[in-house]
């Protein structure tokens with residue numbers, strides 16, 4: 001396994017729209033392992049391929065408290081909004097380190113995706129899992145949580161992150 005480098009906002013590569021994977025091969029399996037390692041290393045609960053500059057529709061998630069439930073989603077689609085009532089959650093992002101912003105999203109959605117065995121799956125998700133899945137699908141579409149806040153706040157975050165560049 002290898003650690004991957006995470007792109008930091010306002011890196012323009014975070015705006016790339018990722019390409020569908022289609023057939024799940026060894027390179028996708030290796031990518032998802034490396035992404036899980038990178039996510040755990042950064043103490044994140046999700047990571048999209050876009051964030052590591054791989055523009056394929058893959059993301060990983062582990063919202064379990066003891067970090068023992070890795071999940072991989074390939075070519076994910078939200079097929080139905082099961083509860084359109086939006087819930088606000090204070091979101092963080094490994095590409096926007098140190099900032100947390102309230103984002104409102106539908107609280108329950110139905111998601112279809114391909115698993116690591118190449119099988120198409122369908123799942124109903126809610127609560128924190130629904131927040132993170134929607135956050136990751138946004139990444140694959142080049143969208144970031146700062147797009148939900150005021151342009152004044154976004155500009156402030158952009159300037160701070162440009163200054164603290166490592």
Ligand code: GNR
Pocket residue numbers: 043044045046047048051089090091092093094095131132135136139
């Ligand atoms: O680690 C993360 N925590 C988080 C908290 C609330 C809503 C979404 C997230 S995802 C984030 C990791 C990340 O940047 N994924 O893209």
Ligand code: NI
Pocket residue numbers: 092093094095135139
């Ligand atoms: Ni993120």
